[in-house]
Amino acid sequence: MSLENLLDHAKQTSALSQVAGLISWDQETMMPKKGNASRAEQSGAIAAVIHGRNADPRIADWMEGVDRTTLSEFDQRNVAEIERSHRRATRVPERLARELAVAASAGQTTWVEARADKDFSKFKPALKRNIDLKKEAAACLIEDGQSAYDVLLDEFEPGARTQELSDLLESLRPALVSLRQRISEKPAPKRFIGAFGKAAQLALAEKIAAAMGYDFDAGRLDLAAHPFSSGSVNDARITTRVDEKDPLNCLYSTIHEVGHALYTQGGTDEFLPAADYCSMGVHESQSRFWENQIGRSRQFADWLYPELKSAFGEFGLNSPDDVYTAVNRVETDFIRTEADEVHYNLHILLRFSLERDLISGALAVDDLEEAWNTQFKADFGLDVPDPSLGVLQDVHWSAGLFGYFPTYSLGNIYSACLDQAMREDIPDRDTLIEKADCASTLQWMRDKIHSKGRVLQAPELIERATGKPPSAQPLIDYLERKFSGLYNL
C-alpha cells in the first residue's frame, strides 16, 4: 500500500503541476494584458499547493514502508524522484516557495516593460528580488560540497556539478573562437529577401511540424513573444513567432519547439515522475537535434526549397544550395535566440559565467549591464547599443531561472553525440530527410531517449544511447565539417 499511496499522491501532484504549466502557457499566449496581477496570485496559489503536497509529512511515512530492494528500476526512480521533491519542499519553507512564484510571475511582467522601454534600471528591483529569493532557496537545499549554483543547476540538470559542467562547456570555446575567426574572413552568403506573409509562414510551419511527426491532436501551435513548448504527453503545445521580413525565425523556432514537443509526446506516462523528461540538457538535445542536425542539413534544404518557393514565390535564393547556405549563415550579432550554431554557445558561455557570479555574489545586479556589455565586446567584438539587444534580451532571469542557460549548450553537445550514433544505426537517414521522411529518425529517438524517462541521469542515458560517454568532440567535429564545407575554410 505504501508504494501505491506514494505513486497516487505523486500523480495528483503531477496533475496540479500540469495545471501550473497550462496557466503559464496561457499567460504567454492568450491572457489579456490586465490579467497580469491576478495571474501572479493564481500562480502563487498553485505553487503553494504543489509545495504543500510535496512537503506532505505522510510522504516520509510511506517512504519508510517501501522496501526499495523489491522494486523495478522504474519504481525505484519514482520513489527517488518523490523523495527528491519531498526534500526540496520540506527544506524550502512554504512562504519562500510562494514568494518565488510571485516574484517570477511579476518579474516577467516587469521584464516585458523594461525591454520595451530599453531600460535595464526598471528591471533591476525585480531581478534583485528573484536573485535574493533563489539564493535563499539554494541555502535551504545545499548538500555536502555543493555551491549555491550547484543547487540551482540540479533543478534542471539532476546531478550536474558547476565545475565539471564548466570544463565541458569551456572545452568548446577554442574551436568556436577559431571557427568564428576563420569564417569572419569569408564573404557572407546570400539572405532571404522578400515579403513573407504571416499566414503562409504559419501554414508552412504547420506542414513542417506534421512532417516531423508532431501530433496536432495532442498539441497546438500558437504565437508567443518568446517561443516555448509546454505540456504533457497528450497535450504538448508549442509556440512560434513571425517576422514578415524573415521566415527563418518562424520556421526554425517551430522546428526547435517541435523537437521539444516530440520528446514530450513520446513519453510513456503523463503523471509518474520516472517517466518525466531526463533533464533540461536532454530536452534541449531534442530541440537542437531537429533544428540543426536535421533542419539545417543539406538534405533538408532539398525538401525545403520547393516548399519555400510555393509558399512565398521569389525570395532571392534559387536553389537548395542557396537555402542551405542561407539557413547556416554565420554572423556576429546580439541576440542569442537568433544566433547561428557557431556563435550560440559563446552566448551561453557569457550568460553562464554572469549568472554564476550573480549567485555567488561576485557580481552585483547594479553592475550586471556593464559586465554584460564588457564581456560581449570581448567575446563578440560588438558594442551593445541598448539593453534590449543585451542584458534584457532573455526572459530567464526575470522568471528566476538561474542554472538553466548552460543546459542549452549541454543540449547542443548531446545532440551531436546522438546524431553521430544515429548515423551509424540508420545509414540512409540523410537520404530519407531529403523527402522529409522523418519516421525512422523519430523512432530511433523514441527508442533511445523518449521512452526512457528519467530512470537514468543524463550522462548515462546518452552513453547508453550512443555507446560512449558524452563529450564535446562530436559537436566540434560536426561544426568543423559543416562550416568548413559551407565556407571553404
Add this chain to the structure above:
Amino acid sequence: MSLENLLDHAKQTSALSQVAGLISWDQETMMPKKGNASRAEQSGAIAAVIHGRNADPRIADWMEGVDRTTLSEFDQRNVAEIERSHRRATRVPERLARELAVAASAGQTTWVEARADKDFSKFKPALKRNIDLKKEAAACLIEDGQSAYDVLLDEFEPGARTQELSDLLESLRPALVSLRQRISEKPAPKRFIGAFGKAAQLALAEKIAAAMGYDFDAGRLDLAAHPFSSGSVNDARITTRVDEKDPLNCLYSTIHEVGHALYTQGGTDEFLPAADYCSMGVHESQSRFWENQIGRSRQFADWLYPELKSAFGEFGLNSPDDVYTAVNRVETDFIRTEADEVHYNLHILLRFSLERDLISGALAVDDLEEAWNTQFKADFGLDVPDPSLGVLQDVHWSAGLFGYFPTYSLGNIYSACLDQAMREDIPDRDTLIEKADCASTLQWMRDKIHSKGRVLQAPELIERATGKPPSAQPLIDYLERKFSGLYNL
C-alpha cells in the same frame, strides 16, 4: 489576526477557483482533443484541493476568533460566505462529493449518447443516480424549514425559497400564454437571408462588444460550441459561435455573454467572496438586459442596420424596422436556447416544476418523459416528436444541476425591473442607444449592481437599485408593450 487569516485563506482559494475556471475555459476553447483524459485528472485534482481548503478545520477556529459586531457590512458578508463554503464542504462527506462529481461527469457522457439516439430510457439510470446523490447531499445541508429543493436552489440563488420563487415565476404564466396566443394569429415577420462570412460576423461581434463597454484588455473573445463567459475582474473572457446562415446566433450570443462579462469586469475585488457576483439570477439579469432590453430594442436596430449592411451587403432586410422585427420574431418551437422572449420563460416554468417534483419525489424518473410531453403540449400546443427536442435537450440535469433553471427566469424578471428604473434615471437612454452610446447605461449598472458584490441578497439588491421589491410586472409590461407594437396586437 483571525479575520486576516480567514480572508487570506479565502483569497488563495478564490485564486485556485479562478485557475479551475481557466482550465475549464481552455478545455472548451483551446485544448487538443487527446487532452480530455488528462484534463479530467487535472480538474479532479484542483477540485479536491479547493474542497480540502474549504473544509480546512482552521476556518472554524479563525471564525471563533472574529467579533462580527465590529466588522464592516462588507467583511460581515466575507465571513458569512466563508462560513457558508466551509459548512458545505464539511457537511457533505468527501466520498459523496466525489460520487457527485463522477455521476455528473458520467451523466453528461450518457446524456450525449441518449440524445443522439433519441432514447430517454438510456439516460434514466444516470439521471436517477444524479437525483439520488443530489438528494443525499441536500439532506446533509438542510437547515430549519428548508426543503431539499430549497437547499439546491440556495447554491445558485443564495437565500431563495421554492414557494416564493414559484409564486413569482408563475405570475408570468397568464401574460405569456395570452401573448403567445395573440401573436400566433398574426403573420410571421421576415428573416435574415444570405451568406454571412465568419470573419465579418466576428468583426461585428467585436465592434458591438467594444461599443457596450467590454474591455478587451481585460478579456478576450473566442469560439466555443456552447457560448459561455468566465473569469474574474481583470480577465473576463467570453465565447461565441458562428452559423454562416444566421448572424443572429453569433451576434446575440456575444451580446449576452458581454452582458455577463461587464458584470464581472465591474467587480471591485478579484478574490474576496463578498465582492463576488450576487446570485445566478442577478448574473443572468445582466446578460438578458443587454441581449433583450438593449440589443433587441428599436433604437439598437437603428445602429445595427447600417453595420449589418456594411458587414454583409444584401441580406433580405431593408430597414432598421425590418431588423427590429426580425430580431424579435416570435415562433413556437421546441428548443429553449433558441426561444424568443415570449416563449423562453414558458420553457423555464416547465423545467422548474418538473425538477421540483423530481427532487420532492412527487415525480418518478420513469414518468418524466411523459410528464414533459404532456405539459409541453399544454403550454406550447405542440407534440414532442422525439426526446432530443424534449426532455433530453438540456445538459443541466445530466450534470446534476438542479435548482439552476429558475435563475434564468429570475434574470429576465430582474432585467425588466432594472430597465424600468434605469429609464426613469436616464430619460435619454434610448436616444443614446441609437448611436450605440452605452456609457451611461453601463455606468448605471456599475453603480447599482456591479460594484455591490454579494453584500446583499438578490431581492434586496434589486430593491435598492430600483426602489421597489422585484416583481414580474415590469417584465410583463415590457413584453406587452414591445410585442403589441411589433405585431399590432
